[in-house]
């Protein structure tokens with residue numbers, strides 16, 4: 001088919017529905033939620049650092065990576081003072097996607113004591129790796145799963161290895177990419193947009209904790225998540241023409 005005919009047919013198609021100018025698809029806004037708060041900072045790492053601090057580092061890197069792709073971003077709970085779990089999806093209202101950033105721990109009974117820099121702490125070196133969670137009580141479970149599995153696929157392609165520790169208690173939405181159902185999670189369930197909770201790694205693992213604090217690796221992981229999100233949110237959205245197809249790539 002010639003370009004001329006293709007163009008004419010497209011024009012006729014638009015004229016038939018009363019359109020004169022095709023508007024380019026607007027970029028989806030992504031809400032990035034920093035898990036936990038200053039007063040309830042989540043688990044403590046093998047070396048005594050709070051989960052909230054890990055979450056904040058990765059969330060900030062993710063904001064940068066998304067903005068670098070031209071995607072508008074809203075960072076939620078950067079100051080660690082959000083009043084409730086329900087306030088998180090409320091703060092995301094109007095965004096097209098919500099990702100809540102967390103770091104994983106292990107059960108009390110799996111912890112072993114050790115002393116680090118004079119501090120009595122605990123650790124577990126049995127588990128390492130990232131995992132993802134979605135809720136079937138979210139209004140867009142299908143898109144939530146799609147985004148989670150694309151993020152997981154991208155991270156694995158980059159060399160990140162997922163953990164299957166959460167498969168012991170949480171059913172899989174996608175086994176290969178360690179995407180689990182966790183229907184009751186408030187941040188996912190109360191969100192009015194597709195939502196994923198991301199566990200970046202196990203901070204009780206002494207080796208993985210150091211990796212999770214490494215700035216270059218944090219940026220790399222954020223880059224992988226951003227690539228996955230950009231791909232997933234554009235999935236099924238056709239480019240309207242050559243110029244827009246180029247703009248999207």
Ligand SMILES: [Zn+2]
Pocket residue numbers: 035036042043051102103
């Ligand atoms: Zn957490």
